[in-house]
Every structure is written in structure tokens, then in C-alpha cells.
Amino acid sequence: MDGEQSDGAGEGRRFVPPGRRSGLPQLDFPPVRNGIDYLASVVEHLDEEESAVEPRDLKYAVLHLQAAAEVLLKARLLREHWSLVFKDPGRATRKDFDSADFESCSTGAAVERLRDIAGIDFEKKETEALSALAKDRNALQHYGLTHSAHAVEARAGKVLDFLMRFLEEELLPLLSGPERETAARDMVPVSDGVRNISSFVTRRLNRLRGELKGQESLTLQCPDCEQMTLVVVPGGGLCHFCGASWSSDESIAFDYLEARGETEEQIQLCPQCDDYALVEGVVFADDPNAAGALYCFACTARYTVGELISCAGCSRLWPIEADEDGGADPLCPECREQTQPESIG
Known part of the structure; x- marks a missing residue:
């Protein structure tokens, strides 16, 4: 955002208008940082190293994972053009965008626009996982969800896997300067935490087996x-x-x-x-x-262990070779050369 300043190295950034003294901390979550922050919350709720994942943890993990998906997909759309995040780009105005007074597109629409306009490929399984997550989120938010916790966690793991790849391939390489540095720093606890999430690990390893x-x-x-x-x-x-x-x-x-x-x-x-x-x-x-x-x-x-022998002269390992008698030569070529008598001219 224009006009942002940092009031201290190593601390959270705070918005300080030019010419105004620093006061209470202000919200400072531009799109990519906002999406990564949601992912950090997901990791905190699903991190099995800290404690067992309870239903309440899973609830907020689903809600924040869906929020992360929406924010990060639209953050990539913004790299193409600001009007693409509107539900109806044909009626988009810069005034409405700057004031955030508009209805944005759905997650499904964001995927379609990224595919058709930005040329980004999405696997069918990825779009299906995003759709399933959106349904889980809506049920939790509006109606209450009664479902197998393991099934919900497994679906969340698929989306988490997708978003990590999407960030690494489609968003982080486009950042530069302080924004890139901040994103890299914010991603450290996320990258560390996902290793403890069994559903994420299982999903990612299954995909990597094919790759x-x-x-x-x-x-x-x-x-x-x-x-x-x-x-x-x-x-x-x-x-x-x-x-x-x-x-x-x-x-x-x-x-x-x-x-x-x-x-x-x-x-x-x-x-x-x-x-x-x-x-x-x-x-x-x-x-x-x-x-x-x-x-x-x-x-x-x-x-293999049986393919090498320790040289009797210098102790270095060397492939086993046959000597003149047909046995294993205990010397490497360098030591063998040194032990051979000089020829008489």
C-alpha cells in the first residue's frame, strides 16, 4: 500500500500517514500477506505436534483455508488487472475498487479467469478440492456441519497442498522488494508447520510419487x-x-x-x-x-558395499579388481604403480 512505513525492524508493520506520529497499530494486510496469514492460522489449528486436532480446530482451519484460497486466487487476478476481481468486470469502476465497495467474484470464477486469461493450468482434482472446501465452509458458516472430521481434514489437506504450490509457482515469483521479503519471512512458519499436518503430508507425498x-x-x-x-x-x-x-x-x-x-x-x-x-x-x-x-x-x-575394497596401501575405497592370480587386488592403481619395480632400460 502507498504511504506505509515501518516503525521498527523485526516488528509488525504499522501504517503511519506521512507527517503523523505513530499511534496505535493499524491493520496492514495487503492481499498476499493476508492470504499467507490465513494459511498461518490454518497451520496453527492443524499442527499435530502442538496438540491433538479438535473439532473446533478443524472448524477454524476450514474457514481460514477457504479465506486463504479466495484471497490468494484473487491476488493473482489483480496481477492481470484490478477489474477481474469484480463479480461483473464490465461494470467495474476504479472508484469502487479503491474504496473496496463492490461484490467480488466467486472462487470458481477466479479459477476460470486465471485459466482463461492468465493461462494458469489447474488440475481437475484441485478444482474439485476447492469446490468441496467451499461447501464445507458454507455449511460451517451458515448451517452447521456434521461430517467425519478425518474426511474434512483430508479435503483441507488437498487444498493446503494446492495453495502452497500456487504460492510457490504463481505468486511469490511475481513479488519484489519489501513485499517479497515480507512474504518470504511470513512463509517460514507456514512451511515449517505444514510438515506436522498428516493430511497435508499424505496428500503431497501421493502427488510427488507421480512427479x-x-x-x-x-x-x-x-x-x-x-x-x-x-x-x-x-x-x-x-x-x-x-x-x-x-x-x-x-x-x-x-x-x-x-x-x-x-x-x-x-x-x-x-x-x-x-x-x-x-x-x-x-x-x-x-x-x-x-x-x-x-x-x-x-x-x-x-x-553397493561389496563393489568397493579398502586399499591396503592408502586405505581409500576402490572398485574391486582382479590381480594377476585372479584374486582381489588389495591396492588401488596409484599404490599399485608405486609398488611396481622400475623397468630397466
């Missing part, structure tokens, strides 16, 4: 969220559940070991790329019940 199909041999447990959704690449990786990313083989190897209670001394020299990025006991999604592989976070080389 990550074919990448199981490169997918392992994320050190941050502990979900089997970290897809590794040479020198780094990206978790598709919590969004954590690494661009250094040293940092990802260290974080992976630290999550297991181990230290960087466990990192070994890779026989393929000669980088200290080889970690033992790494479990992949394509074989989750295995004891673990030897995996290099630098070059993505992967070995």
Missing part, C-alpha cells in the same frame, strides 16, 4: 524434512517436498550426515571423481529396505 516416478534411483531422504523426496544431481539436490536445495556437494553431504547424527569425518574420497563427497549407507527410494549404498554427492556415482 518423481522414474527418478527413484536418484531420490533419497531429505535432511531437512526427512521425507524421501530429495532428488540429487551432481554437486547438489532439490527436495520436492519442502523446497530445500543444495548447490554444493560438501554442504549436502555434511547435512545428510548431520541429520543421521554423524560427522564430516565420515565423508570419503570418491574413486570415480577424486572428490571428498562419498558417503556410506545412503538409502534410495528404489531400494528403501536396503542397508544403504556408497554414494558420491559430487558426481552421483553409486556403489
Whole structure:
């Protein structure tokens, strides 16, 4: 909003008209921040780490989740044009918009306009979940809802999953400056809290199984969220559940070991790329019940325990090779070369 000022770093923003002394705090919730704040409330009510989710928690989670959906979808519409949030854009006036004196479009209409005008794709399951949530909200708000709490929570989990993706892909990248910084800060407790919501976790993991199909041999447990959704690449990786990313083989190897209670001394020299990025006991999604592989976070080389031997000379791990007698050669090529007698010219 124009004319906003902050009266202190690290504190909530307060609206202070130019030339006027700061008084009581004023409401300051522009669209994206307002939507994220609703999501924060949803997380607080559904966070099973804090306490068991009671019917009253679920009630307010549904009400605030529906509010978050409406606000965030319309916030994206505003990026196209302010008139699109009117129920009838043909009769929209700037005066009514600036005074917030108008009837806005429904959630369903917002989805249709975002699809037709902004070119945003929505999956059928996402629109169905939004529609079901709207019905639950209306029943709670006006008539009282008698329904299975687990069913309502599961539907809420689907919408929460959708809104997190919608924010990450369609809204946050469009923000800049202080607005982006504020949104990123406000999203931290939301991103942390959703990990404790079983319905969200189940829904998101089910969707990610489809997205990550074919990448199981490169997918392992994320050190941050502990979900089997970290897809590794040479020198780094990206978790598709919590969004954590690494661009250094040293940092990802260290974080992976630290999550297991181990230290960087466990990192070994890779026989393929000669980088200290080889970690033992790494479990992949394509074989989750295995004891673990030897995996290099630098070059993505992967070995089973029986494929490598400890060199008798320098102790580094090396692929087992046969010696002249047909047995396992206990030396790596470098040590073997050093032990061979020099040829006489």
C-alpha cells in the first residue's frame, strides 16, 4: 500500500500517514500477506505436534483455508488487472475498487479467469478440492456441519497442498522488494508447520510419487524434512517436498550426515571423481529396505558395499579388481604403480 512505513525492524508493520506520529497499530494486510496469514492460522489449528486436532480446530482451519484460497486466487487476478476481481468486470469502476465497495467474484470464477486469461493450468482434482472446501465452509458458516472430521481434514489437506504450490509457482515469483521479503519471512512458519499436518503430508507425498516416478534411483531422504523426496544431481539436490536445495556437494553431504547424527569425518574420497563427497549407507527410494549404498554427492556415482575394497596401501575405497592370480587386488592403481619395480632400460 502507498504511504506505509515501518516503525521498527523485526516488528509488525504499522501504517503511519506521512507527517503523523505513530499511534496505535493499524491493520496492514495487503492481499498476499493476508492470504499467507490465513494459511498461518490454518497451520496453527492443524499442527499435530502442538496438540491433538479438535473439532473446533478443524472448524477454524476450514474457514481460514477457504479465506486463504479466495484471497490468494484473487491476488493473482489483480496481477492481470484490478477489474477481474469484480463479480461483473464490465461494470467495474476504479472508484469502487479503491474504496473496496463492490461484490467480488466467486472462487470458481477466479479459477476460470486465471485459466482463461492468465493461462494458469489447474488440475481437475484441485478444482474439485476447492469446490468441496467451499461447501464445507458454507455449511460451517451458515448451517452447521456434521461430517467425519478425518474426511474434512483430508479435503483441507488437498487444498493446503494446492495453495502452497500456487504460492510457490504463481505468486511469490511475481513479488519484489519489501513485499517479497515480507512474504518470504511470513512463509517460514507456514512451511515449517505444514510438515506436522498428516493430511497435508499424505496428500503431497501421493502427488510427488507421480512427479518423481522414474527418478527413484536418484531420490533419497531429505535432511531437512526427512521425507524421501530429495532428488540429487551432481554437486547438489532439490527436495520436492519442502523446497530445500543444495548447490554444493560438501554442504549436502555434511547435512545428510548431520541429520543421521554423524560427522564430516565420515565423508570419503570418491574413486570415480577424486572428490571428498562419498558417503556410506545412503538409502534410495528404489531400494528403501536396503542397508544403504556408497554414494558420491559430487558426481552421483553409486556403489553397493561389496563393489568397493579398502586399499591396503592408502586405505581409500576402490572398485574391486582382479590381480594377476585372479584374486582381489588389495591396492588401488596409484599404490599399485608405486609398488611396481622400475623397468630397466
